[in-house]
Amino acid sequence: MKRQASWADRLLKRMELEDESMPKQCILELCNDSRVLIENHMGVIEYGTERVCVKVQYGQITVIGNDLHMKRMIGQILVICGRIKHIDVKRRCH
Amino acid sequence: MWKDSRIAGQIVAELTSADIPATLTVLQYEGIEITDLRIKDELTIILSIHKSEWNHLCKLCKKRGEKIEALSHRGILSHFEGVKKRPILIAGLTLLLLLSLWTPGRIFFVRVEGNTTIESAQIIETASYFGIHFGASRVAVRSEKVKNAILESMPSIAWAGVNTYGCTAVITVRERTTTSDNTVSEGVSSIVAVADAIVRNMTVLRGKGLCKVGEAVKEGQVLISGYTDCGLMIQAQMAKGEVFGETIRAMTAISPREYAFRTQQTGVKQKLSLIIGKKRINFTNSSGISGTGCAKIYEEKYVSLPGGFVLPFAIAIEQWISYDTELCEYGNAELLLRDYVKYSIPLKMVGGKILAAEETIKAYDGVFLLSGNYHCYEMIGITKIEENMPHYVKND
Numbered sequence: 001m002k003r004q005a006s007w008a009d010r011l012l013k014r015m016e017l018e019d020e021s022m023p024k025q026c027i028l029e030l031c032n033d034s035r036v037l038i039e040n041h042m043g044v045i046e047y048g049t050e051r052v053c054v055k056v057q058y059g060q061i062t063v064i065g066n067d068l069h070m071k072r073m074i075g076q077i078l079v080i081c082g083r084i085k086h087i088d089v090k091r092r093c094h
Numbered sequence: 095m096w097k098d099s100r101i102a103g104q105i106v107a108e109l110t111s112a113d114i115p116a117t118l119t120v121l122q123y124e125g126i127e128i129t130d131l132r133i134k135d136e137l138t139i140i141l142s143i144h145k146s147e148w149n150h151l152c153k154l155c156k157k158r159g160e161k162i163e164a165l166s167h168r169g170i171l172s173h174f175e176g177v178k179k180r181p182i183l184i185a186g187l188t189l190l191l192l193l194s195l196w197t198p199g200r201i202f203f204v205r206v207e208g209n210t211t212i213e214s215a216q217i218i219e220t221a222s223y224f225g226i227h228f229g230a231s232r233v234a235v236r237s238e239k240v241k242n243a244i245l246e247s248m249p250s251i252a253w254a255g256v257n258t259y260g261c262t263a264v265i266t267v268r269e270r271t272t273t274s275d276n277t278v279s280e281g282v283s284s285i286v287a288v289a290d291a292i293v294r295n296m297t298v299l300r301g302k303g304l305c306k307v308g309e310a311v312k313e314g315q316v317l318i319s320g321y322t323d324c325g326l327m328i329q330a331q332m333a334k335g336e337v338f339g340e341t342i343r344a345m346t347a348i349s350p351r352e353y354a355f356r357t358q359q360t361g362v363k364q365k366l367s368l369i370i371g372k373k374r375i376n377f378t379n380s381s382g383i384s385g386t387g388c389a390k391i392y393e394e395k396y397v398s399l400p401g402g403f404v405l406p407f408a409i410a411i412e413q414w415i416s417y418d419t420e421l422c423e424y425g426n427a428e429l430l431l432r433d434y435v436k437y438s439i440p441l442k443m444v445g446g447k448i449l450a451a452e453e454t455i456k457a458y459d460g461v462f463l464l465s466g467n468y469h470c471y472e473m474i475g476i477t478k479i480e481e482n483m484p485h486y487v488k489n490d
Contacts, residue, residue, distance in 0.1 A: 043119030049133050053115075070131035073122060 026056040028087070035071070036063055036087065038078045052080050059092040103145040103169035104129070110138045110161040117160060126151055142168065198403045201230045203262040203371050211269060212250060220247050221256070221265055232258050240265075260396075260404035282330040285318040285475040287311045288444065291339030294471065301333030311339070317475050330480075337475035340449070343442070345435050347464045349427050351457070356387060356417035367410040369394065374410070387419040424462075428455050431464040439468055446472025 012018050021027055029037040038054055038061060045060060046053035052063045052070070068082035111117045114137070121128060131141045143151055148164070155162040167175075177183060204226055206214040218226075224243045225235055237256040244254040244267070253268040284301070293309050301318045305311055320333040368375040391413040397405045424430065432453065439448060453466035 041122075043122060044115040047115045047118060047133070047139075069133070070118075071129065073118065073128040073131065075122065075125055075127075078122075 024057070026058070026061075028061060028089075030084070030087065033084050034081060036080045036084055038080070040076050041078055042076075044078075049082075054078060059090045062088040062090065064088065103167065103172040103175075104142045105145055105148050105167055106130075106140065106142050106165045107148075107151070108134065108138060108140050108163045108165055109155065111155075111158070112137065112160075114139055117155075117158065120154065120158070121151070124150070124154060126154075140165070145169070145172070197261060198399050199232050201226060201232060201235070201258065201261060201263045202228060203406050205262055205264045205372075207264060207266045209267050209269065212248065212267070217244065217248070217251075217265055217267060220244055221263075226256065226263050226265070230263075232263075235263065260398065260406065262404070262406050281332065282320040282480040283332045283477050284316045284320045284480060285333050285335055285337065286478045287313055287315045287317055287337070287339075287474050288476050289313050289341045289343075289474060291341040291472075291474045293317070293337060293339045293474075295336070295338040297336045299334040300331055301335065303335070305337075311474070316478075320480060333477070335475065336473060338446070338471065339474040341470045341472055341474065343439060343468045343470055345439060345464075345466055345468060347431050347434055347438075349424065349431050349434075349462045349464075351427065351460050351462060352421045352423050354387075354419040354421055356389070357420050358418050359415055360418055361416045363414040363416070365412040365414065367412070369406075369408040369410055371406045387417045389415045389417065391415065427462045428464075431455065431462060435464065435466065435468075439470070443470065443472040444474075444476060446470055 008022070012020075012022070024040055026041060027037075027039040029039075031037070038056075040057070041061075042055040042057065044052070045055050046062075047070075049068055050064065050066060052068050054061050054063075063080050063084060064086040065082050065084040068080055068084075071079040071081040073079075109117065114133075118128075118131075126147050127144055129142045131139055133139055145167075152162060204218050204221065206217050209217060220243060221227075221240055224240045226240060235256060235258060240256045241254045244265070245251055250270055251267050252270045255266045257264045257266070290313050291311055293305050293307050293311060296303060296305070296307055296317070298318050301320050302322045303318050305315070305317050311317065317337045318333040318335045320331050322329040322331070365376070365378040367377060393411045393413075394408045395411065396408040399405065435451075435453075436448070440446065447470065448468050449471050450469040451466055452468075453464060455462060455464045457463075
């Protein structure tokens with residue numbers, strides 16, 4: 001079943017700003033295989049050296065790797081360093 | 095940026111919690127910045143936070159029943175905080191800073207230059223009354239005022255000047271010179287022969303001539319007397335005139351056959367000394383006597399402050415350069431000896447020239463010996479002060 005687009009999504013589409021990031025939207029940046037930046041997250045769900053799970057607006061993001069550690073956590077910005085093997089995005093069920 | 099940087103100071107802490115992710119979420123919502131977060135074990139993490147947020151974190155942990163413990167401090171400011179516990183060091187550094195600001199504008203040493211007969215201490219004492227003393231401000235020194243004071247209190251000084259170089263004040267003086275003409279201005283004097291001679295020319299300007307042209311005179315004989323018989327009385331005065339005559343001068347000169355000259359450098363030795371004011375501290379104790387095969391380069395490097403202020407501290411560097419020497423024979427020793435005699439004989443005369451010479455040069459063991467007789471035409475009269483003046487003589 002196809003999900004109905006929200007009014008904000010429809011507005012962005014109308015204004016041709018689909019590719020631009022909006023405030024409060026989660027941004028995930030991967031730098032090589034050693035660092036990942038998650039902006040606008042909603043808290044850490046799970047934290048370990050091989051698995052870091054972060055809650056975001058639409059679900060959760062799981063970073064899997066070796067020797068993972070948080071390099072920095074400032075407000076809603078989170079920098080995870082280590083050897084990243086896999087990033088999993090899990091959408092919340094509506 | 096200041097908050098982010100580690101210059102401001104960070105605390106490395108160990109946090110023990112039953113639910114680490116929940117704690118991190120709370121910290122996130124409280125806006126506490128966390129860096130270098132590492133897992134120690136399942137319940138413990140090690141994190142770094144800014145020093146200003148430490149109390150906030152402690153309160154949060156206490157409220158949540160978690161344990162937090164500071165492990166170490168990082169950052170430059172944290173290191174400086176350790177200095178706070180050392181008051182003597184702080185006092186010393188403060189004193190050093192104050193001195194470095196205060197000393198360039200002060201006078202700590204006074205040097206006198208150009209004096210030969212007047213004591214330096216006397217000049218320094220006079221200058222001290224007019225602002226040049228230990229610790230005096232350089233700005234307050236009025237060169238003109240000190241100069242006038244020195245000239246007024248010491249008539250034997252013709253000129254004086256004051257300059258400051260860093261912490262040293264240099265008083266440069268010039269003493270009055272007295273001409274020899276003024277010394278013999280009074281009394282009775284005669285002109286006597288300086289050597290055995292035959293008088294060839296004679297001019298009497300004052301006094302009475304006691305010899306004639308063509309006459310042979312002996313050394314010390316009075317040629318022009320200061321006493322003139324005027325019939326009723328004897329006039330005593332300073333004799334004045336010129337007497338020229340022919341003399342014979344004997345001269346002997348010796349020159350070595352060989353001389354040593356430096357060929358190639360064999361080594362360099364450096365000696366250091368520390369100069370503090372007028373004191374010198376030698377770091378080496380060897381003597382400064384050098385042979386013919388050794389050259390010396392001397393250099394003084396003074397310490398100066400920004401702005402060109404020279405402090406009275408210097409490092410003296412002496413370089414002793416040793417050379418190989420080689421002996422070489424004089425090719426023109428006879429010429430050198432003749433030249434030497436030609437220039438040295440006129441120096442012994444009051445005034446005159448060599449008319450003829452009879453010279454013999456002989457070579458002895460390692461030396462050349464020149465002996466000769468020189469026929470000269472020279473001024474033979476010199477002034478002699480009469481010490482015992484008779485009571486009946488009337489002085490003009």
